[in-house]
Amino acid sequence: MFERGKKDDGMDETPDFRPAAPQRSQAPTNPKTGGQNGECAVIGRSIQINGDVRGDEDLRIEGDISGTVQLKNSNLTIGKEGKVRADVYARSITVYGTTEGDLYATERINVHINAQVRGNITAPKVGIEEGARFKGSIEMDQDAVDKALGKASMQGGPGHHSDKAADSKVAPAKVVKEAQSLNRPSGAG
């Protein structure tokens, strides 16, 4: 089955597992699409959203999301308190919390200790920290990643704009300043 091939010395770097920012100022920043002052939007722990979350800036989720999450050119962090039951599309995805659904990233997906991921992962680079729980498929073939992301785009993934409005239930208390950025046109509405 296998044949000897040329050895590739250009080994990928081990994904960076430095904590991705419990505070806004430390959030991953996309210079083109990140929030002003390099901050990222945050969905706080009391927020529940049923529907599509779309945007063009970095986002951290500590709340409860069901539906889809599409941040075509941006970075997504699912915090320790975050629970996402959705297919997720982003430039990079970092998971500390719980996800149920398929994860797609054009660059990288990192799953950290104590995170739980149920679903498949599609990204050219993937890191899964010891202590994380994951069972499923990991697609790292760049051609297959491109194909999957293109297909996802056709089906409502990145780049596709649906008229479906998000049905969000927002807890009245602490409507969370952090969630304000989601009220912008590009966010969940």
Place this chain on the structure above:
Amino acid sequence: MSSMGRATARPPLQKLEALKAPLFRLLLEQLDGAGRRHILDLGAASTPMLSLLGRSRCRVEIADLASDGGIGRLNAEMPVEELASMAESLLPAHGGRDDALDLVFCWDLPNYLKPGPLSALMRAIAARARTGALVHALIVYSERTMPERPGRFVPTEEQMLVNRNGSSAEISAPRYSPDDLRRIMGSFAIDRAMLLANGMQEFLFRLQ
């Protein structure tokens, strides 16, 4: 595994010592530059392993059999038909995809399965694999005991293996012989075997 023998107290083994596993290294060398591969890892996912596999074009299925009591459930007494369903259910959902498995990493998990359950698991894997697919396994050979939980093997940059299993208690090992394995592994025939420095035997099986 209580089903495989009673745990006994024993000084921790030097599990963090890097182990030369020539057949593992050979597999990785052959992956480099090969076409797209479909790989099943019966162990838990690890970043070093994914980094190595990510050098080639591949999709990796992670079964993590040792989590959630998967091994205990497979070793439980049950009718043959149920055993087959159980083995199938412990593998990642296949979803009728047409890309058959090329390579399977078992690590030391076969030592923790009774012959019947191991046969059932290999039958379930064979049904998803292409002819010529390879299975890599580490079988306890010279030692009479083994850690009570399966290892968590992680490759080093030198493509050696480090066992990060923290288990210090030991249980008796089944010490499957090549003849046992020929019988148990069904349509997977022994392709190559090498005795390792830690007393394990490294096997490559090939689907006939």
